[in-house]
Amino acid sequence: MNPKTIKWIIFVIVLSAIVLSVYFVSLDRGSFRDGVFVTTAAFLTLFIMSFLYKDNPYYKFAEHLFVGVSAAYWMTMGFWGTMVPNLVAKLWPGSVRGVLPALADKDPSLWFLIPLFLGIVLLMRLSPKGGWISRWALAFIVGTTAGLNLIRYLRSDFIQQVNNTILPLVDKTEAGISFWGSFSNIFIFVGVLCGLVYFFFSKEHKGFFGGAARIGILVLMLTFGAGFGYTVMARISLLAGRMTYLFGDWLGLIK
Amino acid sequence: MDFFEKISQLDRRWVYLFLAVVVVIAFLTRFDVPVTITTEVKSIYDRIESLNEGDKILIAFDYDPNALAELHPMSFAILEHCQRRGVKVIGVTLSQYGAGMAENILRTASGTYSDKIDRFREYNQGMFEKTNDNRYRDKTYKKDWEYGIDYCFLGYKPYPALVILGMGQNFRLYFPQDYYNTPLGELNIMQGVRNYDDIKLAIDITAGNTADFWLIYGNGRYGVPLALGLTGVMGADYYQYLQSGQIFGLIGGWKGAAEYETLVEFQGGKAQEGMPAQVVAHLTIILFIVLGNLGYFLSDRRKQATVTQQV
Structure with a gap:
């Protein structure tokens, strides 16, 4: 595409955005400023959706804009949400009086010099010669995270799940034996057992063992099927959400 | 090339377009689910x-x-x-x-x-x-x-x-x-x-x-x-x-x-309003899956028959 064509395309997009913003105002859906915001968002949605046809400069523009804005937002949130309250306010409380008054009158905590030091050390990764020093801070992060997660994951995602698989195969209620309760418990028991057999590779999947492994595959397929069904619903929800925005919020065709 | 063969080789962009149209129509027509x-x-x-x-x-x-x-x-x-x-x-x-x-x-x-x-x-x-x-x-x-x-x-x-x-x-x-x-x-x-x-x-x-x-x-x-x-x-x-x-x-x-x-x-509620679009979109996807698989199996069988005849 030559530069003249690109200029024309940009001119047409801007002009149509202004016209559509005026149309938005004419529908009594808000001010001209609202119209510009809503129209810009609608155009960006269309730019992103244009990728479904094929990769193109409009998609690239919207994608890069998103990445840039996200990075800037992340950085700002990181500074004001983490650095200022968790470090600056702890070491020099008086300096945050304007933004975090609740923390301004507390005593300085010199313990926070340690994370400050580790933070600086982590940045040494940018130095070609002193990069190895950053491993100290990384070792601290890895060690703490591993220690913190190990016990919790073990309890929440392993022991409690195993514990809950140990079920009575015959579900007795006050009214007698519950058929569906028993069926459900047996299904869970057999499903878990066969699923585990499928992932046991030290023995060849033949005979009874092979049969159990095949049932294990079936159980896995059922799980993937349920997951796929939910995924389709999620994607359609997102599509419907965007369509509602384009045809409802923007063009006012859907009430 | 018959209908099922064409369907199995359909450009995915037609599927996207069809789905988008179906979802918009479902929103415009509105029916209870x-x-x-x-x-x-x-x-x-x-x-x-x-x-x-x-x-x-x-x-x-x-x-x-x-x-x-x-x-x-x-x-x-x-x-x-x-x-x-x-x-x-x-x-x-x-x-x-x-x-x-x-x-x-x-x-x-x-x-x-x-x-x-x-x-x-x-x-x-x-x-x-x-x-x-x-x-x-x-x-x-x-x-x-x-x-x-x-x-x-x-x-x-x-x-x-x-x-x-x-x-x-x-x-x-x-x-x-x-x-x-x-x-x-x-x-x-x-x-x-x-x-x-x-x-x-x-x-x-x-x-x-x-x-x-x-x-x-x-x-x-x-x-x-x-x-x-x-x-x-x-x-x-x-x-x-x-x-x-x-x-x-x-x-x-x-x-x-x-x-x-x-x-x-x-x-x-937005979710209730969106249920018709969900239902129609799901039916469309199921239809495409069925047609795609039918196309695949039928064209596969035809190819096998052609190979057998040639032998």
């Missing part, structure tokens, strides 16, 4: 229903704008229920873009959103009346849902695991002040609230891995009764926690949100 209530959604409804007026719950709005279409409807429905029951809500977000979502939804639900685009009117058709100061007030309630008394928003803090652990000790550890820089001690709703022991339950409405952190740390470490509101993609992965009793309820995607809207008789 019956919503059956599942026990996992009903149990959240029942739990909130059993709370007394003035009880406090924590809702974490841990999602970004990309999940707005899926999770905003369930957030609205739950807040609607809390308002009706007089249950107080402490809002928080552990997602980096969640602050905008949480603020939007809390202000909208509280009826104090004076934006001219009228998002609340969109979500709560007929539920609000316009006041002289250009705000909107709920018609069905005797009192306004007031910030600091009936609800509050603590804001966003990074590193969900640490924040959830910290809130288990004291909310003020990570949130000495709310999103609007008001010290928590000055908020009426936070009087007597120190940690999870002082709230009745927590609901995490999430599009990311914060659900795991709430499960591991919120429920596992501190035993806070937990329910999850999830995107459809995540739904199937969390049923095991429901079965194990680690969560007491689960709302999965639009379908779950539509169920909750039905339970609270929420007028103009």
